[in-house]
Amino acid sequence: MPPIAVIDFETTGLSPAAGHRATEIAIVLLEGSRVVGRFQSLMNAGRRIAPFIEEYTGITNEMVQAAPPAADVMTEAARFVQGAPLVAHNASFDQQFWQSELRRVSGRKRPDPVWTSPPSFACTMLLSRRLYPQAGSYRLGALASFHALPDAGRAHRALADAEVAASLLCRIRGDLQERYQVDEAPHDLLVQLQRCQRRSMPKAIAAYFEGLRDHA
């Protein structure tokens, strides 16, 4: 099964369009349910971190000032991912920062397909909304408690959150297998399922695998 990269950013705020920048990135590389690689680094993007975000993440201005430049870290992160499809919790957030930070790198160098091709993101929050209507809350921490996922360390640090999101993804894949007999849940199937209504999932799964067979 091809690898999937589960990613999490810590940032100075909610929107790259508002000038917010990444302060930390972590990536957990999964093959099936097996972790085959981890990447984590603080990064210095030259932005001050507001006190309430320092408290929220535990990442201080001093820590970021001592970190390598954001461009170097993102270059290393892109090489680590090697074009693998990406997964995140509330992926629209991490997708914005992934693309924004990489654009800053590729804008200074010869364009590289790894950086210029927007990867497709699967979202563990959207999938959880469809699969676990009884969960109540779809915050990462709440879903970790709901499923009794292994503790990964301090919440709101990138590697801990990426580890929890990876565990959640494995749980989602396991439940898809149990409920819908999906032996493996490829990334593009996850992307399709996160867009369809719960009652339409069996039909979407069947259509997906019929499509694969027709193209074989």
Add this chain to the structure above:
DNA sequence: TGCCAGGCCCTCTTTAGGGCCTT
């Protein structure tokens, strides 16, 4: 922690508004 953003989803909806989730 939330006023700032943006996407998704629900409903007292669809010619809209508000809550959730991410930092």
